[in-house]
Amino acid sequence: MKIALVGYGKMGHIIDQIATKKGHEVVARLNETPTLENLNNPDVVIEFSNPEVAFNNIKVCLENKIPVICGTTGWLDRKAEIEEIAVENNSAFLYGSNFSLGVNLFFALNEKLANLMKDFSEYNIQLEEIHHTHKKDAPSGTAISLAEGIIKNNERFDAWKLEETLNEELGIFAIRQDEVPGTHSVYYKSEVDEIEIKHTAFNRNGFAVGAIIAAEWIIGKSGNFTMNDVLFNKQ
Ligand SMILES: NC(=O)C1=CN([C@@H]2O[C@H](COP(=O)(O)OP(=O)(O)OC[C@H]3O[C@@H](n4cnc5c(N)ncnc54)[C@H](OP(=O)(O)O)[C@@H]3O)[C@@H](O)[C@H]2O)C=CC1
């Protein structure tokens, strides 16, 4: 397939290497707003840029009927608008806060654990995410997805909060440290014990492989999708 990379930073470079090894053709590598000209007629756009520019980048691509896989986090207050644009243009859009297979399995485990724990209010739930110091948004998109998975399965909660410490109920504590690719933990703490589930990314390859699998999957489809559709065939 012909891929246009919109956002050619840390993720763009790794996706370029892995996609090329898989036999795909990278037809554009952009660190600027995409246009019909500079996109160079791709089958699909993979968008990993930054929270300020992602909305406009995705909109331009969808309006030109090019399917978009978006990994950029920190712009989700406008996701519903993008989903409408995808439908209006009969195009296809997939956002993933985290494309790695491991984290998508971790999302499923998190929901199952949240459901199991929903009647045990003696356990306080907290989330922690650790990322490299270059990261622009906090909390991470992955931590937000984990919190949403808990809210969906436990009616004690209707919102998460970014917190300065690891104390508050459904608080997310965001740590920025060296070059950490991404570590996420969910803690259930009682007076007498603690249950912890944790995912640690060793590098960015898992994110890149997942984004390419999503790009291969979305070609020829229209509508709005998630990694659940790609990996587990459900919404
Ligand atoms: N969903 C997932 O699995 C993952 C998501 N992410 C997310 O992806 C995003 C990118 O991460 P990462 O690659 O590490 O970040 P980088 O900062 O390394 O790369 C972002 C790139 O976007 C470029 N850029 C700036 N303006 C524009 C524009 N208008 N249009 C297109 N590109 C532009 C930047 O160029 P310049 O430097 O010249 O400004 C830079 O090269 C972040 O939001 C991050 O949280 C990251 C990893 C995994």
Ligand SMILES: O=C(O)C1=N[C@H](C(=O)O)C[C@H](O)C1
């Ligand atoms: O900025 C990053 O690096 C990452 N961002 C994503 C997020 O915000 O969850 C995914 C991954 O953790 C790496």
